[in-house]
Amino acid sequence: MKNNLILFITGFSAAGKTTLSKYLEEHYPDKFKEVVSHTTRSPREEEKHGVHYYFVTPEEFDRMYEAGEFIEFVNLYGNKYGVSYKEVDRILNEGKIPVIVIHPFSMDHFDSLCDKYACLKIFLEPPSMEELYERLRKRYKNNIKELYKRMEEYKIERKMVKKSDFDYVIITDNIENTVCKTLQAIDRKLKEILKDKEK
Numbered sequence: 001m002k003n004n005l006i007l008f009i010t011g012f013s014a015a016g017k018t019t020l021s022k023y024l025e026e027h028y029p030d031k032f033k034e035v036v037s038h039t040t041r042s043p044r045e046e047e048k049h050g051v052h053y054y055f056v057t058p059e060e061f062d063r064m065y066e067a068g069e070f071i072e073f074v075n076l077y078g079n080k081y082g083v084s085y086k087e088v089d090r091i092l093n094e095g096k097i098p099v100i101v102i103h104p105f106s107m108d109h110f111d112s113l114c115d116k117y118a119c120l121k122i123f124l125e126p127p128s129m130e131e132l133y134e135r136l137r138k139r140y141k142n143n144i145k146e147l148y149k150r151m152e153e154y155k156i157e158r159k160m161v162k163k164s165d166f167d168y169v170i171i172t173d174n175i176e177n178t179v180c181k182t183l184q185a186i187d188r189k190l191k192e193i194l195k196d197k198e199k
Helices: 016-027 057-065 085-093 104-116 129-139 142-160 175-199
Strands: 007-009 030-033 072-078 081-082 099-104 118-125 168-170
Touching: 007 016, 007 104, 007 175, 016 030, 016 099, 016 175, 057 072, 057 142, 072 085, 072 104, 081 085, 081 099, 085 099, 099 104, 099 142, 104 118, 104 142, 118 175, 129 142
Parallel strands: 007 099, 007 118, 030 099, 118 168
Antiparallel strands: 072 081
């Protein structure tokens, strides 16, 4: 049975987007599947092609863009990221909920998709600046310059985002609470969809 709900997990760097997405996919494999995006950036040490991202050259990315294969694309921190129509449709046809992990400023690019399908938009936020620093310190332990760059970007970007544009704002204090609140939000959304169908 084809599913018609798409879950968006968004937030700034180190908010916990990937952690939440991977948890849902690993613990509920029959219900969730993360949409794998294309990117021109280099893979991190633990990342694998086709699992975390489709790592492509700038030339290949531009070819796909010119062919209209992306729902959206963004140039972020000097690298290009894009979500393809083909990837989303494949997951929907499997009867699973596609999980799209994106930067908050990319949400507007998905308006056409949300006109066609039901969309649940969840914004994740770290509990404090101190916790954000610790998360970024672990990620960029060998690149202090990048750590402070991301901290400064966060201070600017958090003032620009409109949290009212999202269905839920969840503080990522720990993974158990974050998952619980996310599943509750999904359950409420699915009930809304069912109620609308019965009208």
